[in-house]
Amino acid sequence: MVSGAKTGGAGRRAGAVVPVLGVRELNRATLARQLLLRRAPMSAEDALTHLVGLQAQNVKPPYYALAARLDAFDPLELSGLMGDRAAVRAVTMRSTVHTLTADDVLTLRPLTQPAIDRELRAFRKGLVGVDLDRLAALARAFVEDEPRTPAQIRAELLRYWPEADPQSLGIAARARLPLVQVTPRGLWRRSGRVALTTAEKWLGREPEEAPSVDAVVLRYLAAFGPASVKDTQTWSGLTRLRDAFERLRPRLRVFRDEYGVELFDLPDAPRPGVDVPAPPRFLPEYDNLLLSHADRTRVVPPAHKDRVWKGNQSFCTFLLDGFLAGVWRLEEGGAGEEALVVVEPFASLTQAERGEVEAEAVRMARVLVPDATSHDVRFA
Numbered sequence: 001m002v003s004g005a006k007t008g009g010a011g012r013r014a015g016a017v018v019p020v021l022g023v024r025e026l027n028r029a030t031l032a033r034q035l036l037l038r039r040a041p042m043s044a045e046d047a048l049t050h051l052v053g054l055q056a057q058n059v060k061p062p063y064y065a066l067a068a069r070l071d072a073f074d075p076l077e078l079s080g081l082m083g084d085r086a087a088v089r090a091v092t093m094r095s096t097v098h099t100l101t102a103d104d105v106l107t108l109r110p111l112t113q114p115a116i117d118r119e120l121r122a123f124r125k126g127l128v129g130v131d132l133d134r135l136a137a138l139a140r141a142f143v144e145d146e147p148r149t150p151a152q153i154r155a156e157l158l159r160y161w162p163e164a165d166p167q168s169l170g171i172a173a174r175a176r177l178p179l180v181q182v183t184p185r186g187l188w189r190r191s192g193r194v195a196l197t198t199a200e201k202w203l204g205r206e207p208e209e210a211p212s213v214d215a216v217v218l219r220y221l222a223a224f225g226p227a228s229v230k231d232t233q234t235w236s237g238l239t240r241l242r243d244a245f246e247r248l249r250p251r252l253r254v255f256r257d258e259y260g261v262e263l264f265d266l267p268d269a270p271r272p273g274v275d276v277p278a279p280p281r282f283l284p285e286y287d288n289l290l291l292s293h294a295d296r297t298r299v300v301p302p303a304h305k306d307r308v309w310k311g312n313q314s315f316c317t318f319l320l321d322g323f324l325a326g327v328w329r330l331e332e333g334g335a336g337e338e339a340l341v342v343v344e345p346f347a348s349l350t351q352a353e354r355g356e357v358e359a360e361a362v363r364m365a366r367v368l369v370p371d372a373t374s375h376d377v378r379f380a
Contacts (some may be wrong), residue, residue: 018251021226021255021263024274026298027322032270033223034289035069036281036319038068042070044078045101048087051223052216053098053108057088059186060259061284062099064316067367068281075368079188085203089181091174092293094237095119099186109199112209115237120175127166127172134160135169136176140198143173147182147195178207213244218266224264226255230294232310261295278322280353280360282341285314290324300324306347318343318360320353328361332369339365339372354379 021029031037035047042067048054051069062112063075071095081087082099090099090105095116122243135157142156150170158170164231166168173179178199182191200206220232229242245252245264255263265271283289289299306325308315315327325346327350333339349357365375 018262019255020258021271022274023260023298024322025271026226026263026328028272028274028278029265029270029274030224030289030293030298030320031278031322033225036289037272037278039069039071041072042043044070044073045081045086048081048099049104051288052219053100053104054293055094055284055286056097056099057285057286058184058377061286062186062286063368064282064364065287067364070282073367075188075285079186079190082186085196088199088202089186090179090199091116092277093235097181098225103208104335105178105199106179106203106207107209107211108208108216111213111216112237112241116175118237120172123165123168123171126168128164130161130164130169130172132172134175135172139173140177141195142209143179144201144250148191149343151194153196186260198370209299213238213241214248217241217244217248219264221252221264222269224292225264225269226253227293228257228261228263228295230261231292234294235292236290272351278319280325280357282328282360282364283317283319285316287317288319305347318357320345320349320357330365330368332372337372338374338376339369341365341375341377342380343377349379 028037033272034051040047042050046098047066054065056062061377063078066073066078066301076085086102087095087099088102089099089157090109090363092100092105092112138160139153139157139222148156151172154166154170157173158164158166161169179196180199180202182195182197182202184190185194186192216236217232220235221227224235229245229256232241233239248264252264253267255265257263287344290296290308299319299322301323308317308327316329317324318326318328325347326343328341328343331340331342341364343357361377362375365372369375
């Protein structure tokens with residue numbers, strides 16, 4: 001369904017009609033790509049590939065993200081991928097930690113290097129007199145000898161540059177090398193401090209040639225579209241992507257949002273109607289759904305945009321009718337104890353909405369804490 005039309009625009013015939021997508025149309029299209037309208041019967045590895053990784057500053061979010069999106073998801077499936085080194089935790093898009101397939105970390109890390117280099121520039125005052133090429137060589141030898149913690153890396157590099165800022169040295173190592181967090185860090189219900197080695201060492205193969213920017217733009221649209229150039233830049237951390245979209249324009253459908261911003265999409269990608277039901281979904285903190293567009297109003301109502309953060313810490317969130325509607329947390333004890341989902345809506349819920357939210361909360365608790373004696377919900 002298309003809410004209206006406007007005309008004109010570079011790269012199209014004079015007078016060509018450009019369909020306009022409203023907020024709800026963008027919402028339903030994005031939820032469909034994100035596997036949040038209907039849970040997908042796909043493997044965890046296929047989902048990681050389709051979603052181009054999952055935000056993973058903390059250990060649990062990737063598991064919560066897949067539990068919301070996949071039918072019959074078992075957290076041990078993703079944990080097994082990480083244990084087998086088929087999936088890893090590494091810094092890529094937006095210079096943040098993501099859980100990705102091994103294939104993607106070897107290709108996307110080189111592509112996102114410019115964004116990571118920009119982060120490093122913010123620490124240049126702490127790196128005066130530091131030869132970054134030598135730092136990279138020393139850090140590589142150190143972490144490939146055996147995985148090292150960030151504190152160990154900083155201490156090792158301080159031996160060579162005692163006047164430098166320790167944090168800046170650690171950031172420089174992370175920026176100049178494709179470091180991955182080795183297991184048991186990231187495994188389901190396993191504790192483990194962050195220990196790092198290179199992707200090449202951990203995966204036993206060399207980084208592959210970075211994919212073309214055009215190819216990654218197409219993958220982004222498949223998972224997050226329809227989207228603007230700025231949306232794609234927000235997701236990736238890369239800049240100057242306009243040229244890629246112009247090259248791809250003949251292969252894409254072009255829309256505009258209600259403010260006239262040009263949007264691009266794959267011709268055959270799903271764009272459900274605005275009346276398609278969007279069941280409640282419980283998402284982890286930092287879910288990419290909420291972070292991967294310059295204009296987030298397709299999911300985040302303006303009135304709620306500042307309600308999911310405390311400082312730089314994000315809360316777990318839930319969607320109602322496809323839009324951000326509140327926060328939640330899972331309180332669990334050990335095996336054989338109660339699992340409780342605490343739900344905090346931003347507005348009053350109808351009796352029907354409350355029942356749907358409660359049912360989805362119980363489902364998430366059963367997936368994430370299957371051995372609990374009970375799975376209960378409390379509305380705060």
